[in-house]
Amino acid sequence: ELKVEQNPLFLSMQEGKNYTIYCNYSTTSDRLYWYRQDPGKSLESLFVLLSNGAVKQEGRLMASLDTKARLSTLHITAAVHDLSATYFCAVDESYNTDKLIFGTGTRLQVFP
Amino acid sequence: DTAVSQTPKYLVTQMGNDKSIKCEQNLGHDTMYWYKQDSKKFLKIMFSYNNKELIINETVPNRFSPKSPDKAHLNLHINSLELGDSAVYFCASSQTGGRNEKLFFGSGTQLSVL
Numbered sequence: 001e002l003k004v005e006q007n008p009l010f011l012s013m014q015e016g017k018n019y020t021i022y023c024n025y026s027t028t029s030d031r032l033y034w035y036r037q038d039p040g041k042s043l044e045s046l047f048v049l050l051s052n053g054a055v056k057q058e059g060r061l062m063a064s065l066d067t068k069a070r071l072s073t074l075h076i077t078a079a080v081h082d083l084s085a086t087y088f089c090a091v092d093e094s095y096n097t098d099k100l101i102f103g104t105g106t107r108l109q110v111f112p
Numbered sequence: 113d114t115a116v117s118q119t120p121k122y123l124v125t126q127m128g129n130d131k132s133i134k135c136e137q138n139l140g141h142d143t144m145y146w147y148k149q150d151s152k153k154f155l156k157i158m159f160s161y162n163n164k165e166l167i168i169n170e171t172v173p174n175r176f177s178p179k180s181p182d183k184a185h186l187n188l189h190i191n192s193l194e195l196g197d198s199a200v201y202f203c204a205s206s207q208t209g210g211r212n213e214k215l216f217f218g219s220g221t222q223l224s225v226l
Binding site: 041048 | 217220
C-alpha cells in the first residue's frame with residue numbers, strides 16, 4: 001500500500017528566509033502533485049511533476065522530483081506572509097485509476 | 113463561474129439522520145471524486161466515478177452511497193449519520209487519459225454531526 005509522508009508537519013518561518021518541505025513515498029509512481037490549502041478553503045493545484053528530475057517553479061516556490069529516491073521537495077525562497085497555508089503532496093497510486101494518495105500536509109506559517 | 117461547486121457549504125445535523133451533499137462540475141471532465149478531510153487535515157479518497165461508472169470505492173461504510181446521474185454530477189448520500197462522520201468532504205474532478213491531469217477541488221462541505 002502506498003504511503004506518503006511529509007516533513008515537517010509544521011513550519012514556522014520568518015519572512016525572507018528559505019526552507020524546504022520534503023515528501024517521501026513508499027512505492028513507484030510516475031506522477032506527483034503539490035497542492036496548497038488556505039485555512040477553511042479548498043485545495044489549489046500548484047505543480048504536477050511527471051518524470052524523474054522534473055523541476056517546476058512558480059514565484060517563490062520550486063518543486064522537484066526524484067523518482068529513484070521516491071522524494072519530492074518544495075523549496076520556498078525568501079518567504080512572504082502570503083505563502084502561509086498548508087501544503088500537500090499527493091502521489092498517484094496507479095496510472096489507470098487516478099487514485100491520489102495525499103501526504104499528511106505541512107502547515108506553513110510565515111511571520112514578519 | 114465556479115468550476116467545481118458543492119452544496120451545502122455547512123451541514124449540521126443530529127446523529128442518525130440521513131443527509132446528501134451535491135456536487136457539479138462545469139469543466140467537461142469525465143472523472144469525479146469524493147475526498148474526506150478529517151480534523152487533522154488528513155485527506156483520503158472515498159470514491160471516484162468515470163463517466164457515471166464507479167471506479168474507486170475505498171473501504172467506506174455502506175452508509176455512504178455516491179450517485180452520479182451524469183458525468184457532470186456526483187452526489188454523496190449518507191445514511192444514519194454518526195459522530196465520526198464529522199469532517200470536511202471535498203468533491204473533485206479531473207480529465208483522465210492525459211499525463212498532465214490534475215484534480216480541481218470544490219470548496220468543501222463541513223459536516224458536523226451532533
